Structures are given as C-alpha cells and as structure tokens.
Amino acid sequence: MSKKIILGVTASVSIYKSCSLIRVLKKEGYLIKVIMTPNSTRLISPQLLESLTQDKVYVDMFSSYQYSLEHISLAKWAEVSLIVPASANTLAKLAWGLADNLLTSTFLALPSSLPKILAPAMNSNMWKNPLTQRNIKILKESGFKIIPPKKGVLASGEKGEGVLADLEDILKAVKPYL
Numbered sequence: 260m261s262k263k264i265i266l267g268v269t270a271s272v273s274i275y276k277s278c279s280l281i282r283v284l285k286k287e288g289y290l291i292k293v294i295m296t297p298n299s300t301r302l303i304s305p306q307l308l309e310s311l312t313q314d315k316v317y318v319d320m321f322s323s324y325q326y327s328l329e330h331i332s333l334a335k336w337a338e339v340s341l342i343v344p345a346s347a348n349t350l351a352k353l354a355w356g357l358a359d360n361l362l363t364s365t366f367l368a369l370p371s372s373l374p375k376i377l378a379p380a381m382n383s384n385m386w387k388n389p390l391t392q393r394n395i396k397i398l399k400e401s402g403f404k405i406i407p408p409k410k411g412v413l414a415s416g417e418k419g420e421g422v423l424a425d426l427e428d429i430l431k432a433v434k435p436y437l
Contacts, residue, residue, distance in 0.1 A: 273344045285313075346380070
C-alpha cells in the first residue's frame with residue numbers, strides 16, 4: 260500500500276523545487292495531497308501541482324458552500340507530512356499554534372505521532388533572526404524534524420544561509436518514514 264503524504268507549499272522563491280519533489284515521490288508510488296498557502300498561489304499555479312499529483316490541490320479553508328472539516332479529514336488521511344518550502348511566516352504560525360489558513364490548521368490537527376518534516380527556505384537575515392531561531396527551537400521541541408537550509412546564492416543575489424536544502428537531502432530525511 261502506498262504511503263499517503265501531505266505536502267505543504269508556502270510562499271518562497273524556492274517553491275519551484277516542490278515540483279521536482281512531487282515528481283520523485285509520485286514516481287516511487289506515493290500518494291500526495293498538496294496544501295498551498297494563499298500567498299504561494301501567487302508564485303506558482305495550483306493547476307500545475309494538480310497535474311503533477313493527479314489530485315486536487317487544497318488552498319482555501321472555505322472554498323465550498325458545503326459544511327466541511329477539510330483540515331480534519333486531510334490530517335486523518337496523512338501518514339507523513341512535510342512542508343517544502345517552509346517560509347518564516349509559516350514556521351512562526353506553527354510554532355505559536357496559529358491556524359489561520361488550511362495548511363496551518365491541518366498541521367495543528369495532525370496526530371502527535373505522525374512525522375512532521377519542515378524544509379525552511381528564506382533570506383539569510385530572516386533565517387538567522389533570533390525570532391526565527393526561537394521558532395525553530397519550539398518546533399523541534401514539539402516533535403517537528405527540521406531539514407536546515409544550506410548556504411548558497413539567495414533570491415536577492417546575495418550569498419548566505421537560507422537556500423532550500425537539496426532535493427536529495429529532503430528525500431533522505433523523508434525516506435525513513437515512508
């Protein structure tokens with residue numbers, strides 16, 4: 260039986276790498292449901308991710324007129340959860356228990372025993388900011404696995420830490436749970 264993966268996608272320049280991750284996971288037979296933050300849809304089309312997953316992409320908590328607890332049903336469906344890329348904004352929301360979009364609501368509804376993996380990507384100053392580092396510490400203490408960003412050329416053209424980890428490193432971190 261295929262493992263069921265929730266893949267969260269947030270607004271980060273490295274969002275395009277989530278497409279490659281989906282391709283690799285699908286090729287290996289995993290079932291993937293993507294939840295995008297509303298801001299991430301300004302960087303990449305949900306339709307693109309739907310074509311890669313061959314499944315609906317979830318964005319809006321209130322997209323239908325029917326009574327639905329989509330965040331609960333998605334949390335019950337998942338066997339592994341990850342967010343690639345994880346923005347500073349989403350890290351902060353998860354660390355402090357804020358559930359103001361479908362992605363953060365779903366992650367807060369996940370069973371505590373379910374693997375939760377985050378691959379942050381952001382500007383170096385944002386990554387090194389004491390507030391972000393405090394949020395990372397809180398998330399680790401809460402059972403989240405963090406795949407740290409690497410050093411490289413950032414979207415600003417500067418060099419520094421904050422570049423999304425290599426796909427191979429992300430897969431290496433996820434594989435033990437699949």
